Amino acid sequence: MTEKDPNLLLQHAPLLQQGMTTPQAMRDVLYALLPVTLAAVWFFGLGAILVLLASIAGAALTEWTFASQEKGGESLLDGTALLTGLLLGLTLPPGLPLWMAFLGGAVSIGLGKVIWGGLGHNLFNPALVGRAFLLATFPIAMTTWAPLTGADGFFTVQPSNLALPFMQSGTDAVTSATPLGLMKFEQQSTPLVNLIIGNTAGSLGETSGLLLIAGGIYLWMRRDLDWRIPVSILITVMIFSAILDMVDSTRFPDPLFSVFSGGMLLGSIYMATDPVTSPITPKGAWIFGVGVGLLVVLIRAFGGLPEGMMYSILLMNAATPLIDRYTQPRVFGRGKALT
Amino acid sequence: MNPLRLLRRSFDHGVHPAHLKEQTADLPIQRVPFVNRYLMPLGQHIGAPSRAIVTVGERVRRGQKIADATAFVSTTLHSPVTGWVRKIEGFRSMDGSFAPAIEIEADPYATQQEERGDPLPWQSLSIEEFIAAVQEAGIVGMGGAAFPCHVKFSIPDGLKIRYLLVNGAECEPYLTNDHRLMLERPDDLLQGAEIVRRKIGAEETVIGVEVNKPDAIEILRRHVKPDQSVRIVPLQVKYPQGAEKMLIKSIFDREIPAGLLPRDVEVNVNNVGTIIAIFDYFERAIPLIERIVTVAGPGAAYPANLIVPLGTPVREVLRFCGGLKEETREVIMGGPMMGRPIASLDVPILKGSSGILAFTEAETAGRKEYPCIKCGRCVEACPYFLNPSRLARLSKARMFDEMREYSLMDCVECGCCTFSCPSNIPIVQLIRTGKDDLRNRKETEQ
Numbered sequence: 001m002t003e004k005d006p007n008l009l010l011q012h013a014p015l016l017q018q019g020m021t022t023p024q025a026m027r028d029v030l031y032a033l034l035p036v037t038l039a040a041v042w043f044f045g046l047g048a049i050l051v052l053l054a055s056i057a058g059a060a061l062t063e064w065t066f067a068s069q070e071k072g073g074e075s076l077l078d079g080t081a082l083l084t085g086l087l088l089g090l091t092l093p094p095g096l097p098l099w100m101a102f103l104g105g106a107v108s109i110g111l112g113k114v115i116w117g118g119l120g121h122n123l124f125n126p127a128l129v130g131r132a133f134l135l136a137t138f139p140i141a142m143t144t145w146a147p148l149t150g151a152d153g154f155f156t157v158q159p160s161n162l163a164l165p166f167m168q169s170g171t172d173a174v175t176s177a178t179p180l181g182l183m184k185f186e187q188q189s190t191p192l193v194n195l196i197i198g199n200t201a202g203s204l205g206e207t208s209g210l211l212l213i214a215g216g217i218y219l220w221m222r223r224d225l226d227w228r229i230p231v232s233i234l235i236t237v238m239i240f241s242a243i244l245d246m247v248d249s250t251r252f253p254d255p256l257f258s259v260f261s262g263g264m265l266l267g268s269i270y271m272a273t274d275p276v277t278s279p280i281t282p283k284g285a286w287i288f289g290v291g292v293g294l295l296v297v298l299i300r301a302f303g304g305l306p307e308g309m310m311y312s313i314l315l316m317n318a319a320t321p322l323i324d325r326y327t328q329p330r331v332f333g334r335g336k337a338l339t
Numbered sequence: 340m341n342p343l344r345l346l347r348r349s350f351d352h353g354v355h356p357a358h359l360k361e362q363t364a365d366l367p368i369q370r371v372p373f374v375n376r377y378l379m380p381l382g383q384h385i386g387a388p389s390r391a392i393v394t395v396g397e398r399v400r401r402g403q404k405i406a407d408a409t410a411f412v413s414t415t416l417h418s419p420v421t422g423w424v425r426k427i428e429g430f431r432s433m434d435g436s437f438a439p440a441i442e443i444e445a446d447p448y449a450t451q452q453e454e455r456g457d458p459l460p461w462q463s464l465s466i467e468e469f470i471a472a473v474q475e476a477g478i479v480g481m482g483g484a485a486f487p488c489h490v491k492f493s494i495p496d497g498l499k500i501r502y503l504l505v506n507g508a509e510c511e512p513y514l515t516n517d518h519r520l521m522l523e524r525p526d527d528l529l530q531g532a533e534i535v536r537r538k539i540g541a542e543e544t545v546i547g548v549e550v551n552k553p554d555a556i557e558i559l560r561r562h563v564k565p566d567q568s569v570r571i572v573p574l575q576v577k578y579p580q581g582a583e584k585m586l587i588k589s590i591f592d593r594e595i596p597a598g599l600l601p602r603d604v605e606v607n608v609n610n611v612g613t614i615i616a617i618f619d620y621f622e623r624a625i626p627l628i629e630r631i632v633t634v635a636g637p638g639a640a641y642p643a644n645l646i647v648p649l650g651t652p653v654r655e656v657l658r659f660c661g662g663l664k665e666e667t668r669e670v671i672m673g674g675p676m677m678g679r680p681i682a683s684l685d686v687p688i689l690k691g692s693s694g695i696l697a698f699t700e701a702e703t704a705g706r707k708e709y710p711c712i713k714c715g716r717c718v719e720a721c722p723y724f725l726n727p728s729r730l731a732r733l734s735k736a737r738m739f740d741e742m743r744e745y746s747l748m749d750c751v752e753c754g755c756c757t758f759s760c761p762s763n764i765p766i767v768q769l770i771r772t773g774k775d776d777l778r779n780r781k782e783t784e785q
Contacts, residue, residue, distance in 0.1 A: 008683070012767075275714040329724040
């Protein structure tokens, strides 16, 4: 024992804390996306890795450049820039020129996060800001879908991947259409089993429904994810598209196709649930999810684009402060008559 | 009502800290020896400070009244030892500020045997006499708040108390003093509850105990006498189960409206230690001169449950149980979730001191703070359904008036938000800053 007084700290209670930290939560999402990432490489070949790396590099380099001035690059270590880069990469077409992916990553962090004041202050999902920028700037490259390479073509890199900045890549590239594109423009459905496994054309990380859901369950079990958001989005989409399907089943896809096609699962499980840009209140989460679900079906069914996930999430991001404001929980002991 | 609630007996939200009670749960209560110096602060309860009625140099007996109540919400003090009053002046209190206190030097040759008087004829006391007697005994809420107990017994006209709720939840980690009291003095606890129940005219005594104390639940059930109207209710282990309003929600499924008290839903809540103090006064004529203190935490050399005379310096209590380990960095009075750090080991044990907890580097090392990512864990933890994330952001921006819109003043500072925050943001501390600012401005305006 010591007789000497220890130099006592006066740190205020509570001194106990649960174990989860924000960087750990970010790492959890990275782990959850690992199977999807590997599947992307399997389906689309080595080019997929290059696109993902370019996007992550763009995000990380921008984070390091802008956010490191005060704290010596510390904010890079919380893992959010890597996550943003990876999420953006997973929404990109496999044949996208690498320099575009890099630029997208830079815009995601620069315009999506840093300019707002860094982590926790942005209004819009950074990865989707980057994607929206790319879609607006390079509409053709962003909607050109390289076909699946399959096992024997693992080492293929799409020629368009290596295009130089502002040089037109040749138009000789082999392309294919996404299930959503086929549905919208040719009224041609894709077998559900392909959508679940993921061997269809599409963005790198959006094709395998099975792996996306598995990662979501992992995040839910780790309590990193507000389950209300994906659940409400998917239920809304199923109900709404079931109604449309009943009206005209040749024009409008059935509910399961709607859920498993395009960026629906990637968006609702990994993008819409970004805590910074989604409502904090439970009631708000339901409203947010229903909003995203309605918008995405509207865009897909009646808009000019086959895909609507990105814009629906971004639109609901904009509504988030308002939703939060009007869905504050009822305080204990208030709003209830004395019985 | 949620039908599940009947099965699990709990409130909504809250957090699940590790129990950490195994250090002391099996240690019987021991008495610490008398030391030579005692310090009785005059303001160790909520309400108006007491007024000293002894003079410097005067000889006092153990159990003799040394300070009187100065208002209804105020109480008396009694000397914890036989000895002499040495000083009545300002002493350093827990938070480092000066506050008036009576210093008593113990007489080394006195037996220190408290005079056991005859039991008080509580059966024949009127409610007013009973309330006056509780105030005369200096009894306050022993769970930590130290609110003068008699105030709660004075029920305004038109209200009726149906249930006496005895709080044996002890939801703070580490603390086991109530647990030990329930194990070691079940008959006294039940009899004390019976006294209160009859005096305030309640129909039934309900004792709420968290299920991590199955032995206490069993012993109490076994000791209930046929003429006692008592129900023991096992509660889910969850923090802050022992907070008055949460306890009532768990057991009766009643939500006390903001600004009202348990009596408004026909309940009177008292801590286990408080009921024991009432028993000691009415059955043995011993006023409140000592209490049970749990010494624990990773920095405590020999954790213990102790009977400590009030006013004993923390240093002496720690010396009795082996002192502090070398690596101790912080000492908390009370529980780890809501207790208060002490600046010096010379501060005395007070009526509300339920524990002395010693913490090391691991618990106190400044955790790196990350930006709030609005993950909502604090929103799902807050038992009062506030939005702690929002309140913390506003407090950081010093937007204290806006904090009021987010029901700032409904916060009871239980600390669930800070506990649950993955970004290590000191949320409850920031909220407290906002509350202080609003209170101070209100005072200056008046």
